[in-house]
Amino acid sequence: MKIKMKDGSIKEADFEEELGKNAFWHTTSHILAQAIKRLYPTTKCAIGPSIAEGFYYDFDFDFRFSEEHFTEIEAQMEKIVKENLQLKHFTTDRKKAIQIMEKREETYKVEMLNDLPENEEISFYQQGEYLEMCSGPHVAYTNVIKAFKLLSVAGAYWRGDEKNKMLTRIYGISFPSKDMLKEYLNRLEEAKKRDHRKLGKELGLFALFEEGPGFPFFLPKGLILKNLLIDYWRKLHIREGYTEISTPIILNRQLWETSGHWEHYKDKMYTTLIDGADFAIKPMSCPGAMLVYKMESHSYREFPMRISELGLIHRNEKSGTLHGLMRVRCCTQDDAHIFITPEQIQDEIKGIVHLIDEVYSNFGFKYHVELSTRPKNSIGNDEDWEMATNGLKNALDSLKLPYIINDGDGAFYGPKIDFHLEDSIGRTWQCGTIQLDFQLPQCFEAEYIGKDGNKHRPIMIHRVVFGSIERFIGILIEHFAGKFPLWLSPIQVKILSISDKYIDYAKKIEMTLKKEGFRCEVDGRSEKIGYKIRTAQLEKTPYMLIIGEKEVKANHVSVRKRDDGDLGNMSIKQLLEILHKENIS
C-alpha cells in the first residue's frame, strides 16, 4: 500500500503497520467528509482523525443529523471509493490557506489556521473535488478502502471545550477486505456479551433502579464477591502494616471548609442540614482521617503511618457520565492515608506501586500508568507542587515503570500516579491512584516531632488499590466474562441430583463441603440432569457434582468442571483436595 506523506514523499506500508493503518483510517474519514459535502453541501467540516480503532469526523450540520442518514452516506462513500480518486498533496503559506478555506466557507478550518503561526507552511490533501487542510499521511488512492462502516453518531464539543458549540461526530471503521470488517464486527458483538451490566443482571450480582440513578444495589451473589475482595484486601493490608479505621459519612461544613472541599468540590458534594447547620456527605475520606491523626501527637518513629479505610463515598456525578458499576454516585474506596517524612517519599511510593502491581497481576490485569500534574483550580504553592510532582516522577523512573504524563489532571491538593485498567471493549478506567499531598496537612496544621525534637509538617499520601470496589468489580466481571476463578465465585460448587431419590446424599455432600468452607448449593428440582447442568453452566459455576445411584453406592461424586467438562468419578476426599488446591486468592 502506497502512503503519501506530508512532505510529498511516498512510503510503502502495510495495513497492519501503524503508519499504514492510520493513513487508511484517516483517508476513510476524508471520504466520509467528501460524501457529506456532496450530499449536504452547506455542512461545515471541523476535524477528522484516525483513532485507536477506526476514525471519526466532526461536522457542523444545519439540520438534525441521525444514524438514519448513514445508508445514503455509505452509498456515496462507496461511489467515491469506486471512482478511485488519487490523493494529491500540496502546501501553501498560511495567508493563501486562509483564503482557500474562507472561499469554501470552512469557518472551523479558518479558525484553526488563524491560531497557527503566520509563517507556518500549510499542508493540503485533495481527492477529486474535495480539498482538506490536513497534515496526513494518506493512502494514495481511494479504492484500497474495500470495506467500511459508519458505527455511531455522537456529540462532541468543538476543540473539546464544553463552552463551545457541540458538533456532530460520526464514528466509523474500515478495512482492506470485507472479511476483516466482518471479523471486527463479530469481535464487537462478542465483547458486548462480556459487558458487566449485562452479566451483572444475568448472574444476579448487582442492580440499578431508576429510583436511584448511579446508586448500585448489591444482590446476594454480588455481595459475596464484594466481601471476598474485601477479605483479600484486609489480608494484604495487615501484611503491609496498615491499621484500619472507619469514619462517618456525614461531617459538618467547617471540616470541609478547612480541607478546601467546600470550595473546590462543592458541586459534587451532597449536603444536608442538621439542627439548622450545613453538613456534607463525604466525597472523600481524607478529612476524617486527618481528624483521627490529630487526636494525639506523633513522632517520626511512627512513620510511615499507614491508616486504611474502606470509605463509603458519595459524589454528585453528572447524569450523562454514569456507567453501570464503572461510574457511580456512591461507592466504596479502598482508601489509605499514609503520613511520612520527606525522606520516605520514594520508598513508600515504590512500596505502594508494588502492592498495586501485585493485586492487578494476581487477577491477570493489564494496566497502564499515568502521572497527572497540577490542575487549574489547585491549592498550595509552586514549590510544594514541584517537590510532590518530582517525588512521584522519581519513584516511577527508579522503578523503570513506563508511564504517560496527563497534564493538569491531578487532584486539587496534589499530583497523582494513576493506574488504568481496560474494559471489554478497550475503554480504560482509572482504578488505582497514588496522590502526594502537602496541602491537607497544612490546612489541618498536622504535625509530628522529628529527630531534632522539633515540630514538622508531615506529608500525606492518599492511595487506593482497587480504586472503588464497584469499578473494580465491573472490570473483574468483564475481564473474566463472568467466569470467576474458584476463590471469587459466589457459588463454587453446584450439586446436581439425577433424581430426587439421591437428594439426601446430595445434601450430605453439601454439608461436608460447607464445613470445609466452600460455597455450594443443591439443585434438587425434578428436572433431567442435562437441564440442571445447563442451568449451572449458564450460571458459570466452576464445579458441578453429579449425584446418582453409582455415586451413592460408591460414596463418590461425579465431577464436572465449567470449562473442562466431565472429570469422572472420585472420592469426596479427592474432590476436597482438588478444591482446596485451586481455592486460593
Added chain:
RNA sequence: GCUUCCGUGGCUCAGUCGGUAGAGCGAUUGAUUCGUAAUCAAUAGAUCGUGGGUUCGAGUCCCAUCGGGAGCUCCA
C-alpha cells in the same frame, strides 16, 4: 450537563398505513424419577417508563418529563 438514539409481562424481543397487545425463556402447578448444555402439559403474568396533547380511536403521531445506551465534557 450536552448531542443523538432507545424505553412493550421477571428476561430477550415481535407488533405493518393509528383500529384497542403477541412469542420464546423464566415463574407457578401437575405429570415424569431421568446419567453430563433445554421432558411434557396447564396456569398466572402488560392500563406498552410517566404526564399532557392531536384524533371517533394512540404501543404507534406531537410536547414535556424520568430512566437507559453511545460519545463529548468531567472523573475513582
